[in-house]
Structure formats: C-alpha cells, structure tokens
Amino acid sequence: xxxxxxxxxxxxxxxxxxxxKHFSEISLVDNIISLDxxxxxxxxxxxxxxxxxxxxxxxxxxxxxxGENRLAEEKKLEVASLKxxxxxxxxxxNIVEKSLQDDLIKLPNLPHASVPVGKTPEExxxxxxxxxxxxxxxxxxxxxxxxxxYDLINFELGNKVTGAGFPFYKGKGAKLQRALxxxxxxxxxxxxxxxxxxxxxxxxxxxxxxGQLPDKEGxxxxxxxxxxxxxxxxxxxxxxxxxxxILKEEELPxxxxxxxxxxxxxxxxxxxxxxxxxxxxxFDKVELVQLVHPGKSYEVLxxxxxxxxxxxxxxxxxxxxxRLCGGDMSFTSALTYDFEVYSAAQQKWLEVSSVSNFESFxxxxxxxxxxxxxxxQLVHSLNGSSLALPRIVAALLENNQSEHGILLPQxxxxxxxxxxxx
RNA sequence: GGAGAGAUGUCAGAGCGGUUUAAUGAGGCGGUCUUGAAAACCGUUGAGGGUAACACCUCCGGGGGUUCGAAUCCCUCUCUCUCCGCCA
Numbered sequence: 001x002x003x004x005x006x007x008x009x010x011x012x013x014x015x016x017x018x019x020x021k022h023f024s025e026i027s028l029v030d031n032i033i034s035l036d037x038x039x040x041x042x043x044x045x046x047x048x049x050x051x052x053x054x055x056x057x058x059x060x061x062x063x064x065x066x067g068e069n070r071l072a073e074e075k076k077l078e079v080a081s082l083k084x085x086x087x088x089x090x091x092x093x094n095i096v097e098k099s100l101q102d103d104l105i106k107l108p109n110l111p112h113a114s115v116p117v118g119k120t121p122e123e124x125x126x127x128x129x130x131x132x133x134x135x136x137x138x139x140x141x142x143x144x145x146x147x148x149x150y151d152l153i154n155f156e157l158g159n160k161v162t163g164a165g166f167p168f169y170k171g172k173g174a175k176l177q178r179a180l181x182x183x184x185x186x187x188x189x190x191x192x193x194x195x196x197x198x199x200x201x202x203x204x205x206x207x208x209x210x211g212q213l214p215d216k217e218g219x220x221x222x223x224x225x226x227x228x229x230x231x232x233x234x235x236x237x238x239x240x241x242x243x244x245x246i247l248k249e250e251e252l253p254x255x256x257x258x259x260x261x262x263x264x265x266x267x268x269x270x271x272x273x274x275x276x277x278x279x280x281x282x283f284d285k286v287e288l289v290q291l292v293h294p295g296k297s298y299e300v301l302x303x304x305x306x307x308x309x310x311x312x313x314x315x316x317x318x319x320x321x322x323r324l325c326g327g328d329m330s331f332t333s334a335l336t337y338d339f340e341v342y343s344a345a346q347q348k349w350l351e352v353s354s355v356s357n358f359e360s361f362x363x364x365x366x367x368x369x370x371x372x373x374x375x376x377q378l379v380h381s382l383n384g385s386s387l388a389l390p391r392i393v394a395a396l397l398e399n400n401q402s403e404h405g406i407l408l409p410q411x412x413x414x415x416x417x418x419x420x421x422x
Numbered sequence: 423g424g425a426g427a428g429a430u431g432u433c434a435g436a437g438c439g440g441u442u443u444a445a446u447g448a449g450g451c452g453g454u455c456u457u458g459a460a461a462a463c464c465g466u467u468g469a470g471g472g473u474a475a476c477a478c479c480u481c482c483g484g485g486g487g488u489u490c491g492a493a494u495c496c497c498u499c500u501c502u503c504u505c506c507g508c509c510a
Contacts, residue, residue, distance in 0.1 A: 039471095040471090040472075043471065043472070043479080043480095044472070044478090044479090046479075047471085047472075047478055047479040047480085048478075048479085050478090050479060050480085051477095051478055051479065053490080053491085054478095054479090054491085056490070056491090057440080057490055057491040058440075058441095058491080059490095060440080060490050060491070061440035061441090061490090061491070062440085062441090064440080065440080065441095072490085073490095075490070076490045076491095077490085078490085079490045079491085080490065082490095083490085246432095246468090246469085367469095376469085
C-alpha cells in the first residue's frame with residue numbers, strides 16, 4: 001500500500017509509475033487525494049466538538065462534587081445537544097475513511113526507475129546469462145518421461161489420492177527433494193539467514209498483510225472451518241512475524257529463510273506449460289526474506305541476486321536473469337528479477353526464482369517500522385526464492401541425463417548420498 | 423469437546439464510573455558521583471491523527487451499547503491460560 005502523503009506530494013510521479021505498470025484506474029489517484037483532504041476536514045471538526053464535550057463533562061463532575069446539582073443538570077442538557085452534532089460528522093468520517101482505504105488498497109506499487117517499459121514477458125530485459133547449455137542426443141527425454149523411467153515421481157497416483165498437480169515423489173525422487181531442501185537451507189544459513197520452520201497455514205490478517213488478500217483469494221486454498229489459508233509461499237508467514245512491530249535500528253537487517261511446501265490453486269492456468277513439474281498445485285520451496293533499512297534495500301536486492309546466482313552456479317545449471325518489465329511485475333513489487341533455468345529436453349526456460357524489492361509497500365500494510373533518532377519509519381521488505389524445487393528438478397533430470405543415468409552435480413553428492421540416479 | 427479464569431504501555435503489574443494528563447516496579451536512554459565500573463540519587467522513556475510549531479483528538483484485545491462522563495458497567499466476537507476428556 002502506498003502512503004497517502006507520498007501520493008499527495010508526488011502526484012505526477014505516481015501517475016507516471018502507474019502508467020508504466022499498465023494500471024488502468026488512474027482516476028483513483030485524484031480520488032484518494034480529495035478523499036484525504038475531506039478526511040482531514042472532518043477529523044478536525046470532530047476533534048473540536050469532542051474537545052468541547054470533554055471539557056463540559058469534566059465541569060459536570062466538578063459541579064457535582066461541590067453539590068451544585070442544579071447547575072450540573074443544566075450542563076448535562078447542553079452536552080446532550082452537542083452530542084447530537086457529533087454523530088453525523090463521525091458517521092461521515094467513517095464513510096470517507098473507508099472509501100479512502102478501499103481506494104488505496106487498489107493501487108499497485110510503483111516501479112523503480114530501472115524497470116523497463118513493456119507489457120508482456122517478451123519485453124523483460126535480459127540482465128545476464130550463465131552456465132553451459134548441454135548438448136543432448138536427439139532421443140533425449142523430458143523430465144516426466146525420466147521420472148517414470150527411474151520411478152522418481154508418480155503423477156497419476158497424485159491424481160488418484162488428491163487431484164491433478166499433486167504429485168508423489170518416490171524413492172530416489174523423494175530423496176532428491178530432501179537433499180535439495182537441506183542443501184538450500186544450509187547455503188542460506190551460511191550467508192547469515194536465520195532458519196525458520198513456520199506454520200503452513202495463516203490467518204486472514206497475515207494473508208492481507210503480504211497482499212494475497214483482498215484480491216487474490218482465489219489463488220489460495222482456504223480451510224473454511226477455521227478461516228485459515230494454506231500458504232502460497234513462505235514469504236507470508238515469515239514477513240508477518242514482524243507485523244505491527246517497531247524494530248530497533250540495530251536489529252536491521254532481519255534475514256530469514258525457511259523451507260515450506262507451497263499451495264497454489266493456479267486457477268485459470270490450464271493447457272500449455274502445465275505438463276509434468278512445470279506447474280503444480282503443491283511444491284517445495286526455500287525462501288529468503290529480508291527487512292532492511294530503507295536506504296539500503298537496493299543494495300540488498302543486488303546482494304540477494306548474487307546469492308541466488310551463486311546457488312544456481314553451484315548446481316551447474318544454465319540460467320539467465322531477467323529484469324521484469326512494468327507490465328509483467330507483480331502488484332506489490334517495485335523491482336523484480338526473475339531467474340530462469342534452461343530445461344534442455346523441453347528446450348524451454350523455466351522460472352525458478354523471483355527476487356523482489358517491495359520497498360515500503362508491504363510494510364506499510366503490515367506496519368513494520370523501525371525507530372531511529374526518535375523517529376519511527378517504515379522498513380523495506382524484500383524476498384526471493386532460493387529455490388523453488390520442481391523446475392530445478394526438471395532441469396537437473398533433463399540436462400544431466402546420460403546412458404549411465406542422471407549425473408548429479410558435485411555439490412549434491414553428499415546430501416543425496418550418491419552421484420547419480422540409475 | 424466440557425468447565426473455569428483472563429486480555430492494561432518494552433516487560434511485570436495496579437486501577438473496576440469523574441484530580442488517570444493510566445499508579446508502582448523493572449528495563450532502555452541521559453545525567454550526578456567515580457580513575458573506570460557497580461551501587462545510590464535525579465531526569466527521561468508508547469502508538470496514530472492533526473499543526474509551521476503548539477493546541478487538540480483517538481487508542482487499556484476487536485466491534486457494539488449504557489452514561490453528561492467508561493480501562494472501569496452491559497452485549498458480542500477473537501485470542502490466551504488452568505483443569506478434565508481425546509490424541510501424534
């Protein structure tokens with residue numbers, strides 16, 4: 001959520017930013033500004049009347065203490081009439097505040113200056129590429145065929161027990177999941193991130209805090225008896241740890257990492273690109289979250305980018321980094337880098353990580369602040385995947401297939417307890 | 423699932439209709455003293471709105487009500503704790 005005062009002081013900049021993000025309801029901006037002006041006016045009026053009533057009420061108390069009941073009764077009547085004037089103002093104020101809030105919630109975050117102009121994924125900007133694309137024989141198999149050949153993943157069984165998009169991992173396939181999770185967490189904690197194991201369900205306030213509500217509730221699984229939501233990412237419980245908290249400046253940066261399964265309904269995405277592990281409803285992911293001083297968030301974003309890049313390099317996967325264009329970015333982000341790995345048998349780039357700076361957009365909603373020199377201000381929040389497992393597994397299987405089996409990268413040997421899958 | 427108790431500032435904890443602008447203690451910060459530290463003493467220390475700065479207004483778990491006046495009384499919701507039951 002953007003801050004009203006910022007919008008008021010930077011109207012032109014806000015309009016331009018929204019345009020870059022291809023946000024259509026531009027009129028909201030002026031609406032917000034006038035609603036806030038009205039809010040202030042009403043609030044002032046209400047405060048003044050309330051102040052009078054408070055004074056009179058105190059006087060009544062003093063009169064009664066002195067036994068001057070008749071004067072007190074007269075004052076009571078006076079206050080009663082003042083109260084009648086209070087009601088309509090307070091009702092109007094409530095209406096205005098509600099509309100203001102509703103409008104503010106609809107505004108997306110503004111894109112950073114470095115965000116490229118564009119609307120579609122094709123217009124994302126290539127930052128750099130790394131690693132070597134393998135040369136596979138003509139009869140190379142896609143990961144869903146490899147998964148079957150080595151009995152690693154059973155998609156049909158998932159259909160039976162739960163539904164489409166809930167695969168079973170089995171044997172070496174299950175162990176590979178465990179090895180990757182363990183390795184990713186170790187990699188992150190060595191870089192100073194504190195490991196958490198959070199709840200996999202959150203309440204409504206938390207889903208609202210990170211921006212899943214009120215808009216995207218169709219994307220989350222909902223446990224209606226208790227009104228809990230299955231988390232779509234560890235970002236939700238992790239960031240909400242600090243909801244409504246005021247940190248000390250020296251507590252920053254807060255660096256957190258967690259493994260969780262992620263649950264996504266993916267409503268509306270059928271057909272292409274959903275085969276095998278390319279898009280599933282439940283998957284494993286290790287996530288990074290940082291809360292930082294607002295002056296340092298872009299520096300930290302680059303640091304997180306390098307961190308994830310090193311991780312991909314250690315897996316020997318060919319990757320590329322994209323800077324997302326205005327139209328392809330998420331509602332809440334100010335700048336997002338996507339990591340994609342090349343899945344050689346499908347001959348396709350698959351997104352495996354998204355690293356974003358949200359600036360104060362999330363923290364304004366959640367009221368995550370810090371205190372410095374007596375002043376309280378919002379921290380900046382960032383997050384990134386390191387990494388989402390399914391597509392990493394897809395690329396590992398496809399790119400490393402050979403006549404001797406799947407040859408795993410060196411770094412995984414000890415975690416996996418072997419160097420290949422046969 | 424049943425019964426009971428409770429939710430107050432950073433923490434502990436009083437207040438249960440009108441000098442509460444929320445007592446008191448601890449912690450934090452500043453100071454006096456000291457070579458330095460501890461102790462002792464003095465001062466200071468919540469959030470939001472509003473203002474050029476004051477003033478002023480709101481907040482004692484959330485929402486609603488009674489009253490001239492509510493942390494205090496009533497209703498309701500949420501959560502926490504204790505005991506019993508069930509249980510990995």
